[in-house]
Amino acid sequence: MIIEIVSWAAVGLILVTSTVMLIIHDWRINLGALALQYVAAFWLVTRHLPFVMGSTKLITGWMVVAALGMTRLSLSSEEDDTEPSSLLRGGWFRIILMCIVALVTAGVTTRIEAIIPGLGLPVIAGGILLIGAGVVHLGVTSEILRVIIGLLTLLTGFEILYAAVESSTLVAGLLSVISLGLGLAGSYLLLAGTSPPELENEL
Amino acid sequence: MSAPILWIAIPFISGFIILSFLRERISPLIAGSVALILALTALIIPIDTALLLGSVSIKISPSIQFFGRSFTLTTADGTILALIYGLSAIWFFGTEASGTANRFVSLGLMIVALLTASIAVEPFLFAALLLEMAAMLVIPLLVPPYQKPGRGVVRFLIYQTLAMPFILFSGWMLAGVEASPGDINTTIQAGTMLGLGFAFLLGVFPLYNWIPMLTEESPPYVVGFLLWAFPTFTVIFGLGFLDRYTWLRTSPQLSGAIQIAGLFMVASGGIFAALQKHVGRMMGYAAIAETGLLMLAMGLQSSEMLNVTFLLIIPRGLELCVWALALSIIKPKVTSLKFNDVQGIARSYPFAVTAIILAHLSMTGFPLLAGFPPRLALWQEIAGQSLSISFWIFLGMLGLILAATRTLAVFVMANENKIWQRNESWTQLIMLGLGVIGLFTLGLFPQILQQFLVNLPALFNHLGQ
Structure with a gap:
């Protein structure tokens, strides 16, 4: 019973963090929310995978957050506010989008549970919510950091669902490598263009 | 020696070494040569068949276990490996002429290795x-x-x-x-x-x-x-x-x-x-x-x-x-x-x-x-x-x-x-x-x-x- 409550709390945390990431443009808050999101995902993944494998995903997720955070920190303050006025401008639209995602999730969760019994309602809800939030994220932004956050969110949702049907160590490892790779690719893309061409020759 | 080590691990590691240690001018030559050697090996030496060279018997085993899953390259894969690495060699040899940066050949070799792994994984x-x-x-x-x-x-x-x-x-x-x-x-x-x-x-x-x-x-x-x-x-x-x-x-x-x-x-x-x-x-x-x-x-x-x-x-x-x-x-x-x-x-x-x-x-x-x-x-x-x-x-x-x-x-x-x-x-x-x-x-x-x-x-x- 307690486990079930904690699982639903994790789903609630996912809803809050993904909404925060969608409507707030401060990269520090976004990455903090992403780190929290990985905690919730860790809990849901460990419903079907051993604790050690789940913790691998958590650690990888935090490593990605750290890599993105350090990269963003190293960029000049001029690049801090690329979309200064859009914080409130699209806020309500994004909240409505998240409401739609939440409604769709509520609608399909029980149906998926009927098709694939044994997954668990919180696991399905958490996974679908993250996939939906990731898709919405990718749909409303072209900023590199936010695109990477959207892809990581989507991938985390997929990992939660896939962990319930495939418990292979190789798959878990490769998915972690992909998450890490996405974070590093994102860091590279953020840094690209910040060094002058002359430096390229020295590198 | 197993086939996945030969056609996946070796090119991947070679790519990493080229990226880390080799100079710009020789890296296309080295990467192209590695790819060419791998292509010729795939063409000449059949996988999972013993070959007698003098008193030495060589056999490339087809599979390897990795985290509980196998990577397998069979005799039939030899043709496709020869094609892939042969064409990769052409790309790598052409790098210097194209003026593309050093990391193309190293990362390219790693990419080809990963793509080869994609046809080997089970x-x-x-x-x-x-x-x-x-x-x-x-x-x-x-x-x-x-x-x-x-x-x-x-x-x-x-x-x-x-x-x-x-x-x-x-x-x-x-x-x-x-x-x-x-x-x-x-x-x-x-x-x-x-x-x-x-x-x-x-x-x-x-x-x-x-x-x-x-x-x-x-x-x-x-x-x-x-x-x-x-x-x-x-x-x-x-x-x-x-x-x-x-x-x-x-x-x-x-x-x-x-x-x-x-x-x-x-x-x-x-x-x-x-x-x-x-x-x-x-x-x-x-x-x-x-x-x-x-x-x-x-x-x-x-x-x-x-x-x-x-x-x-x-x-x-x-x-x-x-x-x-x-x-x-x-x-x-x-x-x-x-x-x-x-x-x-x-x-x-x-x-x-x-x-x-x-x-x-x-x-x-x-x-x-x-x-x-x-x-x-x-x-x-x-x-x-x-x-x-x-x-x-x-x-x-x-x-x-x-x-x-x-x-x-x-x-x-x-x-x-x-x-x-x-x-x-x-x-x-x-x-x-x-x-x-x-x-x-x-x-x-x-x-x-x-x-x-x-x-x-x-x-x-x-x-x-």
């Missing part, structure tokens, strides 16, 4: 994960450190990442379809997910908008390599799905869907190419049309399906290599690859321009060039099935020919007083010359590919049997 649907990892390694190649990333690279990353969940889930659902083949709903869901996954991976119409963007904003040689390597391995991966699942192989609906998607790509690729005013984007659209032809070949309901598909794959590598190399030679000398900026450049870079036109014509299926025999074979098969499909292929190819004619006209449109001169270096001349000779050789003597094609049906248990 269960084969895990290949989607390895394809995604390879896609992420391409990112540093597509965006030089001093250049702001464009929209194309971001879309490429998004589409390749979206493909993976679709394919992995569809693979899991297909197992359910096998268990209860009468369940129409699950079958439709699995088929749709699989289709979406491959649509993202291959860049099927209209999901290919990142290709012309990349050809415009990224180094042409890297994009050419990407447009060769990824669709090639995706097609092999797709053929694996068709081979594994009987209902996919025998479904006329799926075959029709693949052909329609291919048709859209050929027709739209050709028509859009004819409308372009940027030589790089033209290469992108030509590659899209070529991928469409590959899909049309995969959708053939005939025993020739495998032969035609692989007959298309082999010249594609050479055509794109020659085209991308020639563009790389021209690009640093002009403001951009738009028509306005490359007008009359044939008088300054006659050999590079000739190579571009010949590679372009080869992709249209021009007689005597490498692209002609596979298109003829495909057209012959398609015409037997549907004349309307043949017409749309003709339209696509006509668009590509128009594009080639426009490009040629722009390249030679120079002031009469401008003198003809050669600005290509000797290395560039030799590489372009070898490439063009290769295009003519494959066009005039397509039977030299027969020794590769004859072994290909053994790669798959059911297809082409």
